[in-house]
Amino acid sequence: MSANLSNRIFRPYTGEKARIARAYDYLVLVLALFLFIGSFHLHFALTVGDWDFWVDWKDRQWWPAVTPLMGITFPAAVQAVLWTNFRLPLGATLCVACLSIGTWIARIFAYHMWNYFPINMVLPSTLLPSALVLDAVLMMSNSLTVTAIFGGSAFALLFYPSNWPIFGMFHVPVEAGNSQMTVADMFGFQYIRTGMPEYLRIIERGTLRTYGQVAAPLSAFFSALLSTLMYALWWFIGKWFATTRYLKRI
């Protein structure tokens, strides 16, 4: 059976047929909501992981590089299905909105209400502005190449500035125990994590600190390069998974 929907000519359904189609739409919406909260969140938690969990991991070197790189994966794969077949320009926003719902629920009910971490210590970052721009670029360009280059770059470059209003206040310097550190560092030292000792904290390694204020933009541009490539890769992964083949045996 061919599933090439883009070559078909559609007539709008009326009456009962329209109601059936609408009922199917709603069922798919519920399905998609839980699918992407569950699957994208698991992917994100186990790849970006601690850079998104903890405020003291949100540095200028790794956090702006890793988060968009791993965050553009599912959006690209879902765009490949929803835009190509249904002309729905919302694949990225759908994924990222689902991710936000999942992370917020976990941070409040697991981290904060069960294990008593302050909610400010475990605030999730947001990719929503990045996702909106990615969807808009695909909708306006209708081009994988343009979206990978400009949308993928924008997805990464927008990440740091769109999160700065949320996390900037935790990066002000404080002096404690004769050392200068940030408020975010203080959270990490005050609320002991048995599974995440200080030697595991992967932030600002090497001599990147010597670049001062350009460290974060530099990481963002590096992430833009990688996100461009990652977008194209995951577009094809999404298309591959959305196969309509039936097999004789497995």
Add this chain to the structure above:
Amino acid sequence: MATITDQIKVMSDQRPMPPWYLKDLYRYLSAFGILTAIYMGFRIYQGAYGVSTGLDSTEPAFEVYWMRLFKFNVTFVTLFAGVSWGWLWFTRDKNLDKLEPKEEIRRYLTLTMWISVYTFAVYWAGSYFAEQDNSWHQVAIRDTPFTANHIIEFYFNFPMYIILGGCAWLYARTRLPLYAKGISLPLTLAVVGPFMILVSVGFNEWGHTFWFREEFFAAPIHWGFVIGVWFALGVGGILLQGVTRLIELLDGLEEAA
């Protein structure tokens, strides 16, 4: 004023019933309700007994509050798998060649409900309890593979979504002609791939035997879970298969008001 028999008939006729294509709507909503009650019940149990009895696996109370729950979970999911898969198989449609288009449409919507319930279980396993696992292992020393969150996450949540995914696969295979004639690759990927997440528990626990107390979520020993969940993207192919067939069926259906 007395109610007479004719009025009772009229009253029962007026009871809101879903249309024919949503015949299983109430079962679908009930499944969401039951699963929500179970998962929220687990979370309330963890809140009540996690800190008081779940921090040290050598304590007698751990055996009572957590290892008994582990044994219950394993027994329950084994029985549930047998009953649900057995029921779907033994009540299969043996006359799929004579299936009416309207009934086939209804079954496509019911299949979507099955997959939806499957993804709801994926939500609890892949999102909430997965991230909660990290938060728990930041406050509890990992002195056993059966921690207070693992017992629920690995030995109830993971098997439960696998069973429900298997139910969706079996429903399609036994009740829809296209899925009976051939094995749907995307549906199989979407069910078998996440099943591999359960298998990755072995790799995860083996890895943690080297790192007694560390819980670094982005570490490579967790990537087996990641690759497994990518296969959930097969749902895109299921959607395309379903939409294409539904359009064919709806186009052939008589117009009704």
